[in-house]
Amino acid sequence: MQRTTMDLWVGLFVVMGVVALMILSLKVGNLNVYNPSHSYTISGNFENIGGLKVRAPVKSAGVVVGRVTDIQFSTQTYDAVVTMDMDSRFQFPKDTFASILTSGLLGEQYIGLAAGGDEVMLKEGDKIMKTNSAMVLEELIGRFLFNKAADDDSF
Amino acid sequence: MPKRIVSNIRNIGHRTIESVWRLGIASRFFLLVLLKSGTSFRRFNLVIRELYFTGVLSLIIIVVSGLFVGMVLGLQGYETLQKYGSESAVGTLVALSLVRELGPVVAALLFASRAGSAITAEIGLMKATEQLAAMGMMAVDPVARVVAPRFWAGVISMPLLAAIFSVMGVYGGYLVTVVFIGVDEGSYWSQMQSAVDFRIDILNGFIKSCFFGVAVTAIAVFEGYDAPPTAEGVSGATTRTVVTSSLVILGLDFILTAFMFRGVS
Structure with a gap:
């Protein structure tokens, strides 16, 4: 497989994973509701x-x-x-x-x-x-x- | 008769020593991989290649099974919860069971059978066809060149796959309960958000999947590197990878859960 295609797929995979983590913390969890720092x-x-x-x-x-x-x-x-x-x-x-x-x-x-x-x-x-x-x-x-x-x- | 008893006891002792010895070798191999993983970060395209094989190619099975696990959880949870008139809590049920347990554990089990077995078979066959020995002859360290990139690719992709699994499950539950059955959409999300805590649920689930990633790939690369260089040996090593890592995942999950969620409502 071409190097660039592979890089593209891996990049997509990592972006998907990070987006999934963000959905988990923002949409599923309550990270945005209550900020205990203040x-x-x-x-x-x-x-x-x-x-x-x-x-x-x-x-x-x-x-x-x-x-x-x-x-x-x-x-x-x-x-x-x-x-x-x-x-x-x-x-x-x-x-x-x-x-x-x-x-x-x-x-x-x-x-x-x-x-x-x-x-x-x-x-x-x-x-x-x-x-x-x-x-x-x-x-x-x-x-x-x-x-x-x-x-x-x-x- | 006493002779048979003695020989049985001797057998037990032999097996115990054998397994402790093997555990020691595995730990030393694990340390060796960690020590020699500098190359995989200097030449990161080696890891990217392996990320394609372990991460990207596992995506289909993770996405599909995450979706279906979430759908089944939503359906079963709805059936039970509607008896108590609290079917709006189905979002909480789906999200908490996925984020805390099913996401990391099922994703790790799938990862062990999809990617772990492939890693073992590949390294085992490389050893059987003396490719590893040939690398050694050319002064290329096979642990740094072959084993470490696979190990790190597995460690990186496991938490991402678990997160994707959980998200797909949450949307699968949404699909069945909100779209098909007709639970109120607002209460599905809002009850979920009020019950799922970022640090206690999501971060702990993430930490769990990191542990599983290290465990599965460490077992997979060790079994591959340690496989007898025959067709039979490689097939036995592949089986052992799947069985051992599944058992380790379940045992580790119990220990981690006991530490993380004790005393949490």
């Missing part, structure tokens, strides 16, 4: 995180604004410390409310942020004060049964 870290204490996992999205109004980077158990307060990496394009007031929510019936859990009205914004290393734990099904049923029993007594 980010700030905040944390929050939750009484119960339910099934929240590292890498879970942090959403506000349904838009991904950050990701959970670390979940630790604190022996001082006996609750979970969740560290979040936030996109620095999105600034939130200091009294922002963070709650652990579930997307869909069986979906993954994420942290939902509801902005407050404070003038001061959250900065790198700040702590979210107002948090709401995840719904745990057993507790929910337990509370329901308890209320039911209390209602029955009043009759």
Whole structure:
């Protein structure tokens, strides 16, 4: 086979491979959605995180604004410390409310942020004060049964 | 009776020593190839020639099987997921299984049987017809001139082939689920994009395929160089290449997966 034809084919092959890698990272993966190079870290204490996992999205109004980077158990307060990496394009007031929510019936859990009205914004290393734990099904049923029993007594 | 037991045990010992000895030779050969691969980068057209034979000629089988694997994954995934009413997650299923596992592994298995066997047969036959010895006579190092370019061509083309395989699979799944069955196109792509992470899924899959590329081509060139210089020897070496590299791919895949994806949701 001619040398130039071979070079052409090999060139085409390499270009195809590189294009495939680019499609994988841009179209299949989420490289373009979230760029962690411009980010700030905040944390929050939750009484119960339910099934929240590292890498879970942090959403506000349904838009991904950050990701959970670390979940630790604190022996001082006996609750979970969740560290979040936030996109620095999105600034939130200091009294922002963070709650652990579930997307869909069986979906993954994420942290939902509801902005407050404070003038001061959250900065790198700040702590979210107002948090709401995840719904745990057993507790929910337990509370329901308890209320039911209390209602029955009043009759 | 005890005599037979003793001879059996001796047999086991002999085989163990033999295989350890062979592993040692293979490792030394691998180091030798790495040491003498300077020539293949100075004269890169040698590698380009081999890239044509290992990479370009493997394209057809990689593209076709990637497409079909993706189509089957889409079809089967849809059948199961629609029972739970979450057929929009089929994109996630197809992409994650391809990028993490099937892309690198199936592409490597195909590469081992398509290109690895060809490398072994070529080098083995060169040895059987004393072409390698003739090169040595002309003060041309056969390891640097014949073995190293083939090794590097395999190492370069394996990750590219795996990436092409994964992309074809994702589009195969798209073809079946979105175009034929009618899953929503937006949710196919968006659920996939929210679930597939660049570093954890795509980069790790890429690293996996690099490992497989090194393993398959190292086995292929060693078996070819080590083949007994007879027709029977070359055919045995070709078979051994395919069998050994398939087993090594599967074992290596388990080890790499255990390291890469442990604790990842």
